[in-house]
Amino acid sequence: MASAPFNRFVTGVIVFAAVLVGLETYPPLMARYGPALHLLNDLVLAIFALEVLLRMGALWPRPLRYFLDGWNVFDFLIVVGSLLPGLGAYAVAARLLRLLRVLRLIRTLPDLQIILGALLRSIPSIGYVLLLMLLLLYVYAVAGVFLFGANDPFHFGNLHTALLTLFSILTLEGWVDVLRIQYFGCARFELPNPALCTQPQAQPLVAVVYMVSFVLLGTLVFLNLLVGIIVNSMDEMRKSLQERKAPSSDLEARLEE
Amino acid sequence: MASAPFNRFVTGVIVFAAVLVGLETYPPLMARYGPALHLLNDLVLAIFALEVLLRMGALWPRPLRYFLDGWNVFDFLIVVGSLLPGLGAYAVAARLLRLLRVLRLIRTLPDLQIILGALLRSIPSIGYVLLLMLLLLYVYAVAGVFLFGANDPFHFGNLHTALLTLFSILTLEGWVDVLRIQYFGCARFELPNPALCTQPQAQPLVAVVYMVSFVLLGTLVFLNLLVGIIVNSMDEMRKSLQERKAPSSDLEARLEE
Amino acid sequence: MASAPFNRFVTGVIVFAAVLVGLETYPPLMARYGPALHLLNDLVLAIFALEVLLRMGALWPRPLRYFLDGWNVFDFLIVVGSLLPGLGAYAVAARLLRLLRVLRLIRTLPDLQIILGALLRSIPSIGYVLLLMLLLLYVYAVAGVFLFGANDPFHFGNLHTALLTLFSILTLEGWVDVLRIQYFGCARFELPNPALCTQPQAQPLVAVVYMVSFVLLGTLVFLNLLVGIIVNSMDEMRKSLQERKAPSSDLEARLEE
Amino acid sequence: MASAPFNRFVTGVIVFAAVLVGLETYPPLMARYGPALHLLNDLVLAIFALEVLLRMGALWPRPLRYFLDGWNVFDFLIVVGSLLPGLGAYAVAARLLRLLRVLRLIRTLPDLQIILGALLRSIPSIGYVLLLMLLLLYVYAVAGVFLFGANDPFHFGNLHTALLTLFSILTLEGWVDVLRIQYFGCARFELPNPALCTQPQAQPLVAVVYMVSFVLLGTLVFLNLLVGIIVNSMDEMRKSLQERKAPSSDLEARLEE
Known part of the structure; x- marks a missing residue:
């Protein structure tokens, strides 16, 4: 499950999600290709949801140990947040949630995670x-x-x-x-x-x-x-x-x- | 007298005094809760005055050795300055004196004192x-x-x-x-x-x-x-x-x- | 061919070319001495072209090995670019090409090349x-x-x-x-x-x-x-x-x- | 001649000259105390001239060796420049010359000279x-x-x-x-x-x-x-x-x- 090709695929999907959320900042693009971008966003969401399930499944028979890792909780909340129906009313909140997906990149790139950790740990x-x-x-x-x-x-x-x-x-x-x-x-x-x-x-x-x-x-x-x-x-x-x-x-x- | 719980209590009172002097910067708050804040300020002053007496008493039978430490002199002046009746006429001076109490924090936090000392000593x-x-x-x-x-x-x-x-x-x-x-x-x-x-x-x-x-x-x-x-x-x-x-x-x- | 006097002469010509391109930024000067500056620019170009031929000739019987060095390619393109007849129509492009000649200085000063290399190599x-x-x-x-x-x-x-x-x-x-x-x-x-x-x-x-x-x-x-x-x-x-x-x-x- | 009290006296005169040239920047002061300041400036100049002569005399019988030291030349030019009669016409030049006297401080404070030297020597x-x-x-x-x-x-x-x-x-x-x-x-x-x-x-x-x-x-x-x-x-x-x-x-x- 944590194999290199799988990780590389997930990293690719995150970069793709980052490009999608970047395109949302151009109103003319949204007006013309809005439905298509919407569809692609749903596809990204589906892949992320599937990833959560796969990672949980890999921990069977104790799937709840999934939540012991902070990054897993972050991934889970991003997916669940986007699935909530009521959020559609708050466009900015939904957009920011889609933007937060980009931060998943930190997890899939271990060197980046190390550098960020070093920066945070040096504060105390x-x-x-x-x-x-x-x-x-x-x-x-x-x-x-x-x-x-x-x-x-x-x-x-x-x-x-x-x-x-x-x-x-x-x-x-x-x-x-x-x-x-x-x-x-x-x-x-x-x-x-x-x-x-x-x-x-x-x-x-x-x-x-x-x-x-x-x-x-x-x-x-x-x-x-x-x-x-x-x-x-x-x-x-x-x-x-x-x-x-x-x-x-x-x-x-x-x-x- | 210099026991840990006593020091922690004094630190707490200083932080409380800092919050009080911060609240004074909001005129609407002062208009509504002015008397209450005044009372709390008097309470803080009383605790500080008591602290000076206790620290002096701990040096009995030579209470004047209290003034050999620069920080003690600072504490003493802050308390005496606030007790002077004439100062009431100069609102800004009285406020700045209350603000100076916040600096007492440096004394009660030895690590902070070390860092400040290091900074000052490196100037020559x-x-x-x-x-x-x-x-x-x-x-x-x-x-x-x-x-x-x-x-x-x-x-x-x-x-x-x-x-x-x-x-x-x-x-x-x-x-x-x-x-x-x-x-x-x-x-x-x-x-x-x-x-x-x-x-x-x-x-x-x-x-x-x-x-x-x-x-x-x-x-x-x-x-x-x-x-x-x-x-x-x-x-x-x-x-x-x-x-x-x-x-x-x-x-x-x-x-x- | 890579002898010290030759290198020093080429460095001198580059500095001269740099002064020439600097003079082009003063319109009144261009209006008065335009033809003379044009002639001097042609002279510089001729020297640079000759230098390319000499460096190629030094590698005889394999003159194409000249292109294995990135700086040689840069020199070659600068000379050929200035010789292209069509470029005369794009004044700014021709001027920028003349400006790029100044960068040849980096090659003729090995210490400068080392510093720049160190700066670039430290980026990855x-x-x-x-x-x-x-x-x-x-x-x-x-x-x-x-x-x-x-x-x-x-x-x-x-x-x-x-x-x-x-x-x-x-x-x-x-x-x-x-x-x-x-x-x-x-x-x-x-x-x-x-x-x-x-x-x-x-x-x-x-x-x-x-x-x-x-x-x-x-x-x-x-x-x-x-x-x-x-x-x-x-x-x-x-x-x-x-x-x-x-x-x-x-x-x-x-x-x- | 290079004894400590002598050096301290000269340093004092330079600081005094610095204060004098600073006072010149206040027109009202100049209007009221102009002649007095002028007199004091002449006194400083006389002391500096005397110093030059004393330092030269100390090298007797070879007084011209005085000019082998760059700082001595600087001191000499400052004194001679102020004595030139024609300069009175250029008020700003005369003032700047008086200001340059302040730089003599660098010479009389060896540590300052060392720091400045270190700064300059690190440029090449x-x-x-x-x-x-x-x-x-x-x-x-x-x-x-x-x-x-x-x-x-x-x-x-x-x-x-x-x-x-x-x-x-x-x-x-x-x-x-x-x-x-x-x-x-x-x-x-x-x-x-x-x-x-x-x-x-x-x-x-x-x-x-x-x-x-x-x-x-x-x-x-x-x-x-x-x-x-x-x-x-x-x-x-x-x-x-x-x-x-x-x-x-x-x-x-x-x-x-």
Whole structure:
């Protein structure tokens, strides 16, 4: 059941399903070939349903052990979700479900699974840097609302808006404009939505200290975080790939005997 | 007094105080539940004050040794600051003081303290790169005022404005617009505040040499600085975390005897 | 034929050809010295044609072995392409062909060839990270069209537009504006082409989850990719350069005997 | 003459000169305290001139050996330049000369000199990556003029304009707008200077291939370059600083004997 030709066939069907869902993004195509694409989608669904049954059958007499593997549960939900009749009413949900099928590719390509696993597993190892990052964001966000909330409700109106603003500043996108609004006050440097400027207040010194310190600290901790994840994940990858190659070369050794 | 359950309780109270100060950023919430939040804030303050007294008491008969630890002084000031009656008049100051309580989290989470310490301790080791960076900024800022101050007072009007402009160019945010204002002169490429353009002067060659050299040198030295800090801090972290684990495993070894 | 003076002469001619094609970008120069530049271009072409013949002749009696080397084929096509009479009609194609001559520099400078080779050879080694990147782009692009296609046809009108938008977000260029268009809806935050806003729809929560997760995942995987390529290519470079130096020092050793 | 107190005094005077030249950037200050600042500048100049004479005198009976050191020549030119009477006519030149005095700091701080030296010395080692970068810029710039020069003379009007545009794209600043101008043609996506749009021409496919390939290749090679310089310079720094410490610890060893 987990034989190479079977896996290759399933991978092919997933790639085909990915192309199908991509074609759905072109309205003119959908208008002309909609029924045909619909039929092909049903065919893909049938193959996936059959695959689930086959994989379950292979575990006979204990088919429920199928659900012990997280990926199997994912496959099962994707198939069952598409079979539910009520979903037809929510076009976007049904489409996203069809899109999720593409993620099945991760399972059928073991190397891809290893790389993704390495990336995810390296996150806890930088857990405290992540906590430092969140603490920095939270403290600056609350301080931002207290200091600049009245002058600039567009960027610092409340906590979640301020968090989003600070996240965008972390990517250094448009931070100079945010600084200038607080530096000159919203009356002299326009907000994206000028109607929100009801209490203009220029705070040059506070704004510069707040923004420059956040850009420096934020960039430093964020880069630290990214570098930490990347270095860790590369280590993990190397290890995982070597482990994977080692047994297969054992296998080769046995076959050569 | 420094027992694990006590520390966990204090950590919990700090997280609760962080949530409280976050809720203060939503005016509608404050309008409805203001008194309740005020009461909870007073409760948090009472717990923190009690904690200070308990920690002092634990050092009896020399309670003043409490102030030998920097974090203790920080805790003490946060509590005393909130108890001062006069502060009520400065709402923002009182709020920021409540926000500072969140930073107490760093103390109660030793791993976080280690990471922050590693980050801070790695700064002196790159001291001369930092000095080079500051020298570069200063020389280019003064030169910028001399060369472009008349044409573009918005970005190069005086030394501190030019320093801010150069810092933003260092993050590569909007540097092309700053270049164009000097390249074409403020009459042909508008300033953010066009009224400031009184002496337009196009200096294509000088502007290109100045900006391109600053972007190249600045990016290089800034990246060098960031990489230096990150590499050093990661080394420091690894060392500190190992040192911390080592004695605790010694302790375990002793306990197991 | 592959003697050092010959190679140096050819390198000189290539640099000269590069200057010539650069001069073509100045229309006033072309208007005044057009015929002279044309003549010099013909001279360069003649030298290149002669070089092809000489290199072929050096392989006599098997001149066709010349075509076994990819660079030789490249040289040959550049010469033959410029000799084709019909091409005169397509000015841009003829100019680009003249520009391609500059790339011959890579062949005549062996160190440059090694570095480029190292860069290209390091791509397959990060193949699965590249695949992960493409999968991420594809899934987010299709989801973007489904979720935001109606509200923002400028950025998410169809699959290829969405892919281009996501690639630009990967470079963190203008991603905050793309977010705001979906956050507030195109009626309240203008599209670059406002006429396209026919079905405004504000989706604050979906937009934030979609964009922030893509920026974090995308930056992480993209940086991983870049770092992977750079680390691998630097390793390859060091190896290649050492290999190249080793035999030459062998040679020196032999000569010294 | 090169004694520690003397060096410290000179360093102090240089820092004082740096502060003086910084004060010159504030016109109101100059208006009020101009004559006093002028006097202080003359005093600094006198000290520097005296220093030159003292250093020359220390080499007696061969004072011209003073000019064998590059830094001495730099010091000499700064002093002589300021003493030239004719220069008074060119205010900016005289100011920049006073600004150059700040760079004398590099000489008096040996660690700073080492770091700067390491940074400069690491450039040749990445020479071929730099050449690759320049080749990439040149080829894309000429191709950009041929392909997009008619549609977008603002960014691709001629070779030097295109080189500047590509350098800014290398920093990922505003590259999406440059792409859109070629994608939609300058008639549908406005140039910064709309009057330049005389031959609008939309080239979606060519523009995407050109820009995306340049962003990918350029970022890769540029990052390679930066990482190469930083890694090399950090190596050089470590070596230089160790070499510098080694003899001084020898000295200490001798002193302790």
